[in-house]
Amino acid sequence: ILNVEQSPQSLHVQEGDSTNFTCSFPSSNFYALHWYRWETAKSPEALFVMTLNGDEKKKGRISATLNTKEGYSYLYIKGSQPEDSATYLCAPTSSGSARQLTFGSGTQLTVLP
């Protein structure tokens, strides 16, 4: 089981603001990092799977970066919209446990109109 920390735990922003969250994980034996978006009363939906140090992924207004050497990933949302309100989960896996994802507790984002 990996030690995964996500910060902040929750965040309120105004519509149109840009924001970012952090996911920290052990840097040793890194294999992959997943980001998921989880809306209330729905199931988690994959955003990105990142495997290489320096990876940058983008999907619309959402992007993510990965630093495997220092053990962190940032998720950015540009120009937040109310429909971006959700909990954002990260989940790393290491080569020692490459068949298991360990999920962080998530960052709960609320975008106020």
Place this chain on the structure above:
Amino acid sequence: NAGVTQTPKFQVLKTGQSMTLQCAQDMNHEYMSWYRQDPGMGLRLIHYSVGAGITDQGEVPNGYNVSRSTTEDFPLRLLSAAPSQTSVYFCASTRDSLNSPLHFGNGTRLTVT
């Protein structure tokens, strides 16, 4: 394309009763897994399977059994339900390794009284 299908959506059990949560996927995914989600705890892995006939324990396996007789199905059995098993359960699958995203079912909300 149905994706990952979980049944039932809701279930109430009395302490000591047994039941099976069903999970089926039609994407020919080799990897399947069960998570439970509790407030403040994030998603925790119960059991997983990397292919038919192969299962392994996750972070919180006690009180649960699984089997994988076909690629499509991965049922989760509670042999003697306890109030501590009150939770929301998610089944998830992916192609064959964790450098691909998980596809989640819609969840089963279980209450044990």
